[in-house]
Amino acid sequence: MTRHGAVFLSASVPQPGRRGFDSFDSLLVSSAVHAFVEVVLGRRLLxxxxxxxxxxxxxxxxxxxxxxxxxxxxxxxSAFFRGHYPEANLRFNNWVEVPAVDGDLRASLVRMRARMLSDRPYEAAVFIGGMEGVIDEFDALRESAPGVRLIPLPTPGGVSRELFERAENLPREMRTRTDFTYWLYRLLDIDPSEPRLLVDAGTGDDDSRSE
Incomplete structure (x- = not known):
């Protein structure tokens, strides 16, 4: 059996006054995330x-x-937000807490992203909507893992529209397309008939959630 790399999702809903807010469409962000999950879930580690x-x-x-x-x-x-994690994020033992840099939000996020993007091999990353942090993750992956396929979806807006113009080897017709499921199957090279096999997230026991 072929062993696949993980697929990274960088997505967020832009907040007022933040980069990407003026261009994003909330319905298209939601539609794109639903399509991404439909294609990837159970077929690659997400x-x-x-x-x-x-x-x-x-x-x-x-x-x-x-x-x-x-x-x-x-x-x-990031442990910077300890005590404020959304309840849904902690429902299962499938999360990793990365130590914070004391009192420094920016440095804490840089540390978390470095850990998140280096812990395992990725075969692709998809970017949807987003603000400044999505750009940071795009740049970090392009620098640290140049072989990873970077797939920003432009039509939901947010900073992913900007990143689409910086990405390489993506079909230009995607600029106006909203058939996200089709494009994700094609660009992630996943067969729609591929079974949703169980994937080991590799978090181990409770002690693996933090360091």
Missing amino acids: VWGGQPAITPIIWEAARRLEVPYERCVLLYQ
Whole structure:
């Protein structure tokens, strides 16, 4: 059996006054995330930073597809936010807490992303909507893992629209397309008939959630 790498999801709903807010479409962000989960869940290990607006979509999709959420999804959290984690993010033992840099939000997020993006091999990363942090994750992956396929979806807006113009080897017709499921199957090279096998998220026992 071919052993696949993980697929990283970088997605968020832009907040007022933040980069990406003026261009994003909330319905298209939601539609794109649903399409991503439909394509990936149970077929590749799905890794992301536990963004609270995205977690419920993934949880509900896992329930609908009857895929064990805790076996095919891995979240990362920065301990900077300890005590404020969304309850949904902590429902299962499928999350990793990365130590914070004392009192420094920016440095804590840099540390978390470095850990998240280096813990395992990735075969692709998908970017949907987003603010400044999505750009940071795009740049970090492009620098640290140049062989990873970077797939920003432009039509939901947010910073992923900007990143699409920086990405290489993506079809230009995607600029106006909203048939996300089709494009994700094609660009992630996943066969729609591929079974949703159980994936070991590799978190181990309770002690593996933090360091």
